[in-house]
Amino acid sequence: MKSPEPILVAPLFRELDGHLLNLLRSLSPKDWQRPTVCSAWSVKDITSHLLDSALRRLSMQRDGYVPPDAPKGFASYTELVAYLNRLNSEWTSATSRLSPTVLIGLMEKFTAELAEFFESADPFAPALFSVAWAGESESLMWFDIAREFTERWHHQRQIADAVDRSTPIDERHLYYPVLDTFMRALPQTYRDVSAPEGTLVAVKVVGQAGGDWFVRREANAWKLYYEVEDVADSVVTLDPSIAWKLLTKRTDRATARARFPNLRIDGEIAYGEPVLEIVSVMA
Template sequence: MKLPIPIQTLPLFPRLDQKLIELLRSLSASDWEKPTVASRWTVKDIAAHLLDGNLRALSMLRDNYYGQAPDPIHSYQDLVSYLNRLNAEWVLALKRLSPPVLTELLESTGKPYYDYLKTLNPFDPATFSVAWAGEQESENWFHLAREYTEKWHHQQQIRLAVGQEGVLYAREYYFPYLDTSMRALPHHYREVPGQEGALIHFHVQGQGGGDWFLYHDGQRWTLVLESTLPPACRVSIEGTVAWRIFTKGIRRADAEKYVTLTGNQALGQPIFDMLAVMA
């Protein structure tokens, strides 16, 4: 069996940022106000949230400035609630900014954010763990990959709203998003019973898709990239829908139309609830 290796996403950041700036500059005034799959957020709100990501990371990680201390956090849900409040406050405040100002700020903060990321040793402990993968401590390469998925899926939410999502389905952009998100599978399946030697095959269709496997060793599920064992269940997901499942961007009833389960379907059902975001 082939085990996963660290994902190298750093070179993709400036390219992804450039795609975002080109997209935002192409939007009409009405495009900026279009609703998205991100709950009550518009295209403009998501652009504001992406700006927050750049500025918050520079302030906290580069400058070691954390601002007001949060309320006591005793659980994963406490952390999610705290982050949701920060996000909502920021988006509300930035409603007073114009689309051109937002675009200019995103462009001007993208490079210093990338420059900071380049200073990190990929295998040093990250300041923040990747909690949605169940990690208490993560290495920097995984932190970077997690940040890449944030930038990717929020830009794709904008693109979906304005009908320009095809660009980010190219393999160079989409496969790293999927490969990172699939690292949540063992944590997500931690309470799903399995017999020793059981294998679940996850396949995402399309040019940016791929194959991932969960193997049960009698005690826990482990993510592997290759296996010669016959799968107990095979989960095949339409490529344009996979990212929406992992980010709460589609209702289960709708997602089921684009997912095929074969074999022991009980082993495949948890995929509809898997998240690779803090939610």
């Protein structure tokens, strides 16, 4: 069995955000107001959010700036998510007065600075922010950078869906690292699932950007692996067109099955179904 390795995506930010800028420059005034799967956000709101995430990281991580009203800590994951949701709401409300042209100009400048910051960072240094959705209270920088990459990827994908455009970010070298990062949430997702020692669950994303991930019950915990030779007790198969949507939306099992009818679970259904509740974003 092969254990997970670091996901080093810092060199990919310039390309990813370059595709975003090209997409944004092609939008009509009507496109900017189109609704997205983020129910409260339009295309313009998501664009504002992506600018905010770049500015916040540069301010706090690169420049060491701590806002005077920043909390010292959070009593729970729920409290942290509520705080982030408040910041997001405040920002999208304030930037509603900015034109698309202004947003694109700001995005062009600060995504370049963000890429430069990530390229210069030590991937194995401690991260300022832990990847809480993976169950970590402390993370290395490579994981935090990979988490930011998934954030920028999936919101760009939501914009492309909203305006009905194909996008080059579906290519393997950009999409596979996103899936690989998302799957780091599997052990956390399974933490309360009881199963006999050695129980093995496989998650397969088909297609050229896909891959196989496994969680195995060992010593009263679940561990993530690749390239497992044993036969899995349950196999969850996802089409790439739905994989990112499932992994970024907290939902219950019945809703997930109704929303993604071509999702397949073979073998022991009870061991595969927890995958439907995975969440690889702060939600």
